[in-house]
Amino acid sequence: MGFDIRGFELEELTGVEYRSRVEITGRVSRSLVEEISRSKKEPEWMRRLRLRALEYFEEAPAPQWLPYIQRIDLDEITTLYTKPDVEVASDWSDLPEEVRRIYERLGLPEAYARYLAGLTTVLDSESVFVGVKDFLRRLGVVMVPMEEAVQKYPDLVKKYFSRVFPYTDHKFAALHYALWSGGVFVYVPRGVRVPYPVEAFFFLGREMEGQFEHSLIVADEGSELVFIEGCSAPRLRRESFHDGMVEIYAHPSSRVSFVTVQNWSRNIINFNNKRAVAEEGAFVEWVEGSIGSKITVTYPSTVLRGEGAKTVSTLLSISNGGYIKDTGSKVIHAAPRTSSRVLSKSIVANGGLSVYRGLTQVNKGAVGSASHVECESLILDEKSGSYTYPIVHLLERDADVGHEASTLRLSEDQVFYLMSRGLKRNEAVSLVVNGFVRDVLRKLPFEFASMLKRVVELEFEEYGGVG
Amino acid sequence: MKSLLQVVGDSPTIKHYINPYEYARLVEEASRAGSIGEPVVRVEGARVVHSPIRDEYAGDCSSVYCLLHKKYESARYDIEVGGAPGKAVVEVNSGSLFSAVGLNLVVSSSGLYVLELNLNSKGSLSLSLTVDAEPGSRLLLRVKAGEGLASYLRLASGLGCCASERALLVESSRVLKVEELVSVDSASLNEKAVVLALGRSVVDVDVLGRARGVGPALHVRQLLVSLGESTAAARGTLVAEEGSKEGSLVYGIEALQLGGLAFMQPRLEVRTNNVAEARHYARNVKLGTEQLFYLASRGLDPREASMLFVRGLVKEGLSDAALSNTLVEEVLRRVAPHLEA
């Protein structure tokens, strides 16, 4: 009367529809990976890392936790990989329509718009560009494309590369490591405080992005850096799956802020792996604004490994239309007196969906730790939805942990009030939405905040709302 | 819109919860050993009648635990409670390694009713309890599971009208998986659950609540108390269905760690913008040094101060005084010996 447990694939949780695993077709050949390594003139250890990761990728079972993706075609991915220019836009007119429209309506001069769209790497002021690069060099800050770093600073890179986010963490991390290309390496020496935010795209342009870019930021003791990932909008024409990664290592007493504002085209599935390790007294800040892409899956995470380390995550996601933002933050308190704060805001409309997935874990021994997570979602119409899935794991009782979240609908009272002051309905909605995101905008460097604010306004200007 | 919960099996954090495959193995072993039996159910203070085993199960029955229950349920009973004396005790005993029984509880009293469910067998018990309560009823369901093999309790109920309040007290010294399914259709349910995990137990309470219709309210507040070396876990999902209007969802979990571990996942799925309120929280609670000092400066010793504090934690969320007082008494009686300075 027994049964075979091995055939038992079903959920242990009730009420959840059984979900099939992602179908992965095609393959990534060993020779392709070897060729990639060879063309980048990589040292032996990197080549071996890629191959080990590929092996892991092949052995690991396909995940069930990517509910939006039914099928991934590796052949397609690798074709794109090997022949990027065929698919990459090189002209303003090649840009996806909605991207062009946004920039046009932002009223930006075409030169600036082209820069932001990643079509050119620098603005007209060459001297400014050279000047800032010089300044960083004099401070001793290393900021070079990742491939260049592997060649020029092998020991430094080897010390940190893949230590924050091992390829064994999940199948797509492994795929990432097998195929990684592009991204930036930043090293800030001991005690060096970089006084203004560094916008990577400004210096590295196309190098910054790609399907599998890998960025590694190392802040040595007592250093400070604000790093902006840039507002790039990859110009790929076909639907594609992006599997990027950011590793941050914050040495004792260092401070790193990593700011991403993403407004990618609607044919991209943006899967991002972001993680930081914070040592004693270090501070890591994640600021993420996700507006574009078809599906975004990203959970900036921090491991608070040293006593007194702190992390703050500020996330904003907007799904205006049938898009999905599956975001959140993970924090592991692994040392005493560590603290974390997460603020996440999402707005959904026109069939959009936002999912917040967060983890707050306080390990045994992390006494005196404190964590506060706050999530708010604004749902503008009945076609849209918001899900929040927080996880709180308390393995230590001497801690102060709280997570709270609420989902709001558009307050008709507020809209009516604003309309009674002469605003049209869509202008009123836009203003309400802006008020909702204010806390998040405060965290961004000025030009991003104002741009994001404008983008939000534009997104919702045409939004009629209910009734 | 469908649920987008991650499959727990894939998650690296799964090790903190009860492993369904281990439970399934336990049942399979019992089956191989020929030790799957029919439990003996004894009831005091209510009418009990054998009932045919029906195939439909209220609510979702897709988890490993429920499917195993469905396969091995050997008996079902209808239990009617109502009127005096206001309390009934149900004892479930079994000599086998595994047994499964279903209970349909019909509460026709509109007053306060306390139902005590004692799982006495040392073997694994799988119990499916359906609750059909009269609107306006106030039910305190107290489940006691002594030491024994991993067991399962399924609690299903649905409300089609009116407002109800109920309290749930789960006390376990064994590994216990609790699944609670509740749906409200243009009705409201206010529930307070206190989970006491004792000794080395692991108590994992999973709630799936659905709100539909007009003005549905589903308020679930849980207090986890993990004593000794136990683990208390509370997770679940409250859903405001598409098409529901003016729903109100509140899902709050508080953890009082008195030696053990606590895991919380209060999830919300809001599938429409037409909600009046949808919020959740998860936090740990403890009597801090300053608060202890404040109460001490009023003459209360640490134990008295802790009792007062726990009383406040238990009372929170319940509006019915009789229900809340009864729940408080029951909890304090159980927790008092463990509250030390």
Place this chain on the structure above:
Amino acid sequence: MLLVDNVSVEVGGKLVVRDVTVEVGDGEIVALMGPNGSGKTSLAYAVMGHPGYRVVKGRVVLNGEDITNLQPYERARRGLFLFFQNPVEVKGVSLRDLFKAINTSWRQVEGVDSLLEETAAKVGLKRELLDRGLNEGFSGGEKKRSEFLQALLLKPKCLLMDEPDSGLDLEGVRLLADYINSVAREGACVLLITHYPSLLQLVRPSRVLVMRNGAVVASGGVELVDKIAREGYSSVVSHNGL
């Protein structure tokens, strides 16, 4: 009678009160003044027995009994009462719950429910605050009134009052002053920590001590109050009463 005998207090390894001696007899009101951070609250906390405030030298004697090593609740049961400057919030535990517990535990209070309501009315505390968590969302003035209510119900023999008047309106200050004067008349000892001139016009202490940097730097009679009000602390600090 309360005797703080040459007491030094350490918090987190740092000395915050140094060699302080204060004696408050039955029926006496002693005012303790000084700028912020001078150690007044630390002294009050140490006398009440806060675990974070270690008495590293000297002793505290209440009515002839050395209470230096007693737990705070033991000191409270012996008639000592601390009127907190900034009472902490205790969620889920209301004034009503607190007094029911006190009633069961160590001090019988006749008709506690109605007494609570009468006293709330007397001190001007809104009735619904009796059932809310202690100090939860209370305004500054409401917190003081709640402390006041508790003192009225517990009838302590020795009061440590840490700025009981801040946040109260004139009416509240008057009520408080009447109370302080009447309990002193009935024989209680009062150690009153305060800044504000208005209270000290209504409650005339028999002695005034001024603290600075953890030590008593001046002492004298009630005339010190007026001098400080007119000329500030610096005018009395050179007046080394120790």
